Amino acid sequence: MRTNGYQKRAMRIYQFISEHLYFNRPDMEIKGERFNSAILLSLLTGLKKGKELIIGEPGLGKTTSAEYVCSLLYQFPLGVIWGSEVSGHPEQTEEKIIGRPDLGKLNRGEEDVVWTNFSQVPVKIVDEINRLPETKQSMILDGVDRGNWEYLNEMIINDEYCLFATANYQDGGTNTIIAPLVDRFDVMVESRYPGANLSFLIGKDKRKDHILRHPRYESDLYHILKSKIAYEKKVSKIEEVCNAYGDYIEEALEVKSFQRQDRDQIRTEMEGLGLDLDASAFTRMLLAELSFCERYGQKRVVENCEEGCHYTGYLCHQIKNCASNRLPSSIKQYAQGLAWLLEDSEIDIEHIKAVIPYTLAHRIQWKDEILSQKERSKRDDPFSIFLAKEAVKAVSQRYREQSEHLKDALAAGSNIFQGGDLEPLEGDHPIYAEVKKDIDARKR
Amino acid sequence: MKSSLPPKKNSNLSPDKENWKAKNPFEEFKTLATPALNLPMDQIVQSSEAIMDRIRWGYEKLLEEEAKELVWMVQYNTIIKAYEVAEKYVKEIDYTAEDVEDFCFAMENTQRIPYLIPGPAGIYISALCNYAKEEEILLKLSELKTEINLIGFRLPRGKRLRIEGDTGDFTGIGLEGGDLVVEGNAKNWTGAGMRGGKILIKKNIGLHTGEWMMGGEIYVGGRVRGLGNIVEGKVYERDKLVYPGKARYPNLYY
Numbered sequence: 001m002r003t004n005g006y007q008k009r010a011m012r013i014y015q016f017i018s019e020h021l022y023f024n025r026p027d028m029e030i031k032g033e034r035f036n037s038a039i040l041l042s043l044l045t046g047l048k049k050g051k052e053l054i055i056g057e058p059g060l061g062k063t064t065s066a067e068y069v070c071s072l073l074y075q076f077p078l079g080v081i082w083g084s085e086v087s088g089h090p091e092q093t094e095e096k097i098i099g100r101p102d103l104g105k106l107n108r109g110e111e112d113v114v115w116t117n118f119s120q121v122p123v124k125i126v127d128e129i130n131r132l133p134e135t136k137q138s139m140i141l142d143g144v145d146r147g148n149w150e151y152l153n154e155m156i157i158n159d160e161y162c163l164f165a166t167a168n169y170q171d172g173g174t175n176t177i178i179a180p181l182v183d184r185f186d187v188m189v190e191s192r193y194p195g196a197n198l199s200f201l202i203g204k205d206k207r208k209d210h211i212l213r214h215p216r217y218e219s220d221l222y223h224i225l226k227s228k229i230a231y232e233k234k235v236s237k238i239e240e241v242c243n244a245y246g247d248y249i250e251e252a253l254e255v256k257s258f259q260r261q262d263r264d265q266i267r268t269e270m271e272g273l274g275l276d277l278d279a280s281a282f283t284r285m286l287l288a289e290l291s292f293c294e295r296y297g298q299k300r301v302v303e304n305c306e307e308g309c310h311y312t313g314y315l316c317h318q319i320k321n322c323a324s325n326r327l328p329s330s331i332k333q334y335a336q337g338l339a340w341l342l343e344d345s346e347i348d349i350e351h352i353k354a355v356i357p358y359t360l361a362h363r364i365q366w367k368d369e370i371l372s373q374k375e376r377s378k379r380d381d382p383f384s385i386f387l388a389k390e391a392v393k394a395v396s397q398r399y400r401e402q403s404e405h406l407k408d409a410l411a412a413g414s415n416i417f418q419g420g421d422l423e424p425l426e427g428d429h430p431i432y433a434e435v436k437k438d439i440d441a442r443k444r
Numbered sequence: 445m446k447s448s449l450p451p452k453k454n455s456n457l458s459p460d461k462e463n464w465k466a467k468n469p470f471e472e473f474k475t476l477a478t479p480a481l482n483l484p485m486d487q488i489v490q491s492s493e494a495i496m497d498r499i500r501w502g503y504e505k506l507l508e509e510e511a512k513e514l515v516w517m518v519q520y521n522t523i524i525k526a527y528e529v530a531e532k533y534v535k536e537i538d539y540t541a542e543d544v545e546d547f548c549f550a551m552e553n554t555q556r557i558p559y560l561i562p563g564p565a566g567i568y569i570s571a572l573c574n575y576a577k578e579e580e581i582l583l584k585l586s587e588l589k590t591e592i593n594l595i596g597f598r599l600p601r602g603k604r605l606r607i608e609g610d611t612g613d614f615t616g617i618g619l620e621g622g623d624l625v626v627e628g629n630a631k632n633w634t635g636a637g638m639r640g641g642k643i644l645i646k647k648n649i650g651l652h653t654g655e656w657m658m659g660g661e662i663y664v665g666g667r668v669r670g671l672g673n674i675v676e677g678k679v680y681e682r683d684k685l686v687y688p689g690k691a692r693y694p695n696l697y698y
Contacts (some may be wrong), residue, residue, distance in 0.1 A: 039516035274472075275472070276477065277472065277473065280472055280474075282472075406475055407473060408476070410470045410473040410476075411470070411473040411474070411476035411477070413469070413470040413473070414468055414471060414473045414474040414476075415474070417468040417469070417470060418468065418474065435470075438469055438470075
């Protein structure tokens with residue numbers, strides 16, 4: 001793979017955060033390299049324009065980890081990031097999240113919108129999203145999904161944006177996150193306790209975040225954000241200040257950040273990475289288990305499995321809902337990011353297996369009996385991520401047993417699709433039934 | 445799929461419109477050599493399905509012909525008649541002990557087999573076991589919600605049938621020299637009319653045990669609720685000989 005040093009720069013950002021800003025223990029290993037999942041996935045979220053849900057106990061660095069990553073990847077001083085965050089609470093309004101009428105102009109009988117910093121900057125952090133009541137969560141659905149922010153009859157579109165939302169575990173003040181919003185998050189990760197010793201060090205190091213502050217650039221950026229010029233013009237002015245801040249960071253901290261064109265280039269490089277055959281076949285196998293129902297055609301949250309179904313041993317029998325179309329996209333996006341970061345020439349099954357638990361954990365609704373069966377299992381991860389990791393292990397085992405046959409079945413499917421005179425291959429897994437369905441649909 | 449693809453309706457698509465054509469969802473696998481047809485695994489799957497179809501068909505025929513009588517009145521002559529029908533169908537099938545076990549499981553877990561009637565099912569399974577090529581057969585019935593009657597009917601000499609789980613009434617009746625082991629409990633009339641062989645029930649057994657038995661031995665690991673009118677043979681309860689012994693009268697607790 002051709003390298004231009006971007007990966008090393010990204011890894012330097014990872015190291016800097018890991019060593020100086022967000023103390024942690026590595027909790028995932030990919031190809032012999034150990035990472036902390038919260039920083040790694042936040043880094044990939046920033047680079048891939050993704051959406052990440054960070055869960056964890058209060059005070060364990062959910063918001064700050066996202067702030068550091070955003071500051072260093074997008075060259076925004078920390079003060080601006082703080083000023084652009086939206087905090088979730090029951091009294092939150094559209095006017096504080098998206099925009100409000102320009103009252104001065106309104107007095108003159110004109111209608112104009114003053115956009116919030118949150119809607120304008122490319123790095124978006126929603127703190128404690130599950131304190132937003134369900135009804136108010138839908139206000140940010142469109143913006144989260146497409147980067148479109150609408151108020152009155154006006155709209156701004158973020159060409160480049162990423163979203164980080166934090167959520168505490170359920171307590172008296174939290175609400176559930178509505179299903180359509182949950183599904184829009186590409187990944188969910190836990191910001192974990194770093195251990196007593198590292199935690200003790202955090203206590204000693206009081207003002208570590210001041211190193212990412214720069215009052216002058218912060219003031220310049222606020223000035224631009226408040227100005228009444230067109231949003232497109234603001235974006236280029238913001239970039240200029242951000243680049244200057246990036247130079248300052250490089251000089252002061254010896255961390256070279258990414259300018260807009262760098263980030264675009266990185267995304268182009270990531271897009272060029274395809275899945276190898278095993279990665280593709282494994283992902284298809286998993287998706288089949290998460291969506292298949294022999295009796296009702298597909299999984300639906302309102303329908304229960306039949307007793308004695310032939311496919312009792314597969315994930316489809318353990319879950320309630322159907323995998324959404326956003327799931328494969330999230331898997332591919334993050335696996336691409338990971339393969340790029342590790343300087344691999346294509347996405348292989350290891351990349352896929354590493355990211356799947358985090359793309360799956362918040363999207364699966366497990367049946368109650370599965371939850372009660374596994375609730376007390378010994379584990380290191382939060383329950384939902386643990387269950388997703390277990391699911392990946394189970395599918396990996398099945399894939400090991402029949403990978404060659406499955407790839408043959410998919411090759412035969414391709415051949416038939418192109419007009420070949422073959423019969424689809426049989427096999428004992430939902431994926432073979434899915435291949436047949438695709439072929440049958442083609443025949444009609 | 446035997447037929448070639450339908451002719452393209454619009455061959456003059458513009459470059460953009462080319463993308464509108466149905467996409468091959470398996471595109472990336474087209475470089476992989478197309479697999480040869482009829483792989484061994486396919487053959488195994490297909491042949492075991494075909495065997496299961498035959499076994500199922502035989503059971504359905506037995507139900508059609510004999511079920512009514514067996515459901516309502518269990519008389520020795522109706523059992524013999526039903527067994528003869530089962531024998532007729534079973535003899536024509538080339539199956540293994542594993543297929544018998546699959547059939548037992550399928551009876552309760554698929555909708556392809558219409559009824560699980562404990563009597564006919566037991567007769568049919570007994571016929572399958574008696575005509576299986578293997579000398580030793582293991583049936584895992586512990587998952588079944590229904591206890592099957594008449595299992596081990598006429599088990600011949602040289603055959604050993606082991607059942608995991610409980611069995612219903614008339615277990616091992618008319619045993620003809622085989623070894624029948626039940627890992628769980630058995631109900632009433634176990635070993636009735638048996639002529640030879642051994643029945644081992646690891647847990648408890650019901651009433652009328654060994655009714656009219658003419659020979660052989662019944663070993664019970666748990667408790668015998670009651671003995672039947674035994675003609676000849678031996679019954680042991682927890683290694684203690686209870687017949688011949690002081691228990692002379694049917695179904696008396698001792």
